[in-house]
Amino acid sequence: MLGYYMDLALRSLRRHKMLAALMVLAIALGIGASITMLTVLHNLSGDPLPQRSGVLFHPQVDPRPKDLPGADAEPPDDLTWVDAQNLFHLPGSYPRVLMDGNWLPARAMRGDSLLAMQSDRATTADFFSMFDVPFVYGSGWTAQDDAQHARVVVLSSALNDKLFGGADSVGKQMVIATKTFRVIGVIGPWHPQPRFYDINNDDGPYGKAADMYLPFFTWIDLPQDYGYGSMRCWGNDANAGQHNPKAPQCTWAQLWVQLDSPAQVASYRSALRQYSLQQHELGRFERAPNVRLRGLLDWLDYKRVIPVMVRMQTWIAFGVFLICMLNTIGLMVAKFLRKSGEIGVRRALGASRRDVFAQCLVEAGVIGVAGGLCGLPLAWLGLWMVRQQPVSFAASAHLDLSMLGAALALSLVAALLAGVWPSLRAARVTPALQVKSL
């Protein structure tokens, strides 16, 4: 029966080409606009590290004074210098990583290599294993290197191309902030989006990963005054940390820990509380323990990283979709009622209302799938437009297989929904009246 209805639907669409084209176009435009925005939203709200996100946690403590005007209940995102060291050295065998990032002047050792500012991530040994960073050459450093403030550096492939022509540069030397460093590794392309581990930095949550990775405690000792990443200070002097990362009222360092089981999470959380309590008793923390231990995805959710404009455009796209649907409903009523005569004959020959309803709905479905198919190139065009936007997240806007499927499913469901009421009306056509007027 379905095949027969399909055949009827195609015939009917062919007969009224204009009307059919209008309906398909309306659905296609609606699907195109909404799939474009949904894809952007889907990409931006994706899991930046699918294999690891379940075990990565972001601890926060609250070192702020008790009565701080305008302060909310949430502790600061990042850590002060003192808390960063203390929490990093908290006992326990969990993998952990302490970090921050800025820009430092760097060049290769060769005479003709010019100094240029390069983005860096100052971090600790576990960074590469915890975040699944792929290596092309060499490897990361060890906890011992961290402790000894070793002058070693890991480069991105892009910077390795620029400085060493893409060759295996392990063992080569370079100058960073006037000090000599030894290259010990080169990583492959690695750009988790959003850049979950540091989303308050200048370039926002969709900024690029850094080009140089150096040991955190080596970095903090470098002769430098180039800003300290996501520096935020409370109190009257908002710029207290500008030249002094060790200012007690300034937070800027990020800490991540890997906790593999709920028991570990619970024990780490209590250790965090214990630490806060101890600092409170020492008088360093004025507030009672106010700690958070969010998982990676919770953290992104809490920080609402998706840009306002994208959220707004998604709403708008749905408005457009709704309008396109209304339009389609109107056109379908027109279409189905136009063949009232035909329906009358079918009814008179014994088709039940349900049969007529089913027939009309199949026609609606065919229109929907056609609209979806035509909508895909439009969505592709829309995403191309998004990629032209000079914003950091734009590059990630690509149609993937799941979105293709979603587009087709959405158009089919939408067309069926839009078809229900017109089909009901068509099914109510009185056979006698129609047959008489034939």
Added chain:
Amino acid sequence: MNAMMQIRPILAALKSHRAAVTLLVLEIALTMAVLGNLVFIVHDGIRRAHTPTGVAENQIGFIQSIGVIGAKSASTTAGDLAALRGVPGVEAAAYGGPPLWYVERDAAFAHVDRLHRVARIYEFEGSRGLSKTLGLHVVEGRDFERSEVPVMGQMDEHTQFPVLVTRALAQRLFPDGSALGQLFYDGNATLRVIGVVDHLRGRITGHEDDDYSAVIEYGVGKGHMGGGFIIRSRPEQLDSVLKQAAIALSKADPQHVQNRVMTFEQMREHYFRSDLAVGRMLLAIVLILMIVTTLGVTGLANFWVQQRRRQIGMRRALGATRGDILRYFQLENFLIVSGGVLLGAICTYGLNLFLMHRFELPQLPPIYLLVGAAVLWGLSQLAVFGPALRASRVPPVVATRSA
């Protein structure tokens, strides 16, 4: 036949198409709501992109020259500035950052106890001549004098800094009288107002406090600093002079890393480029909506004409002219769209309220409703014209045939 007499039969006829009319009214209303708000967002963006910062935008260029800490160097900032001023075509040069760059933001207090912050302000700090290089307009009081400016390395916590403030900030800090000669405080210094400038916006976000700025000048002494250098030149030769200036600066200070060299206009373009891109996206959506709605109106009108061929034939047989039929469909369309526009006005405000609440959008001025209504009326008249023309060509003889 006057228009009022035509309206009654139209309304009567519409009653038998209640469902389709409702759909069309809803579609028009929603289209108007989305369209109005989209155009508003785009227009707001354009307006922001054209807000002046208060500096001589077409005359200034910027060189970011970063000093390498720990590198041995014989250069000084004074030497750097002298080198810049020596470039032919450079009318003024100063150390400091222009608007839309990383301008420092600090709290401002009216009282020295610093308990109640009055405002967050942009602090444009730089070497002597910063305000002249930026091309600020002093509207009250006076510009800096060479002798009064404190010198680097000779300041302490008691130093009073003479400052220029914007008119907006002066009114915020001292609502009851002139700001001239008054003291106020930032996070760690005491500031004395010597003059008021008309505008100086640190960033352009559309908020009132964009224009809360203060200019602080100091002598660079024997210091050697990295950061921003601003030059001013005649607009037509700015590009080439800026290039020469960058070369001169790197010669005078070979240890510095030049990260960015750009004219203020390039900086402004960079600052607003994502806004403009978003605007283009939204305009694409506006276009899609207009197409869809026009197609929808055409489709339904076609259907109605088809359905009423016999009635049209009868009217023609009874003496109605082609013009009468044409006008009938146009008027019918006008009435339906008017219903949609009325409902649409409410929806537009509703959507605007929602966007204001959720995305901090400003309130939509009523003129958008009028323009939106006019656009929809026009579009749907255009859409209905074809079908109406076809209706008017239905020959009277149709009335005598059975359908």
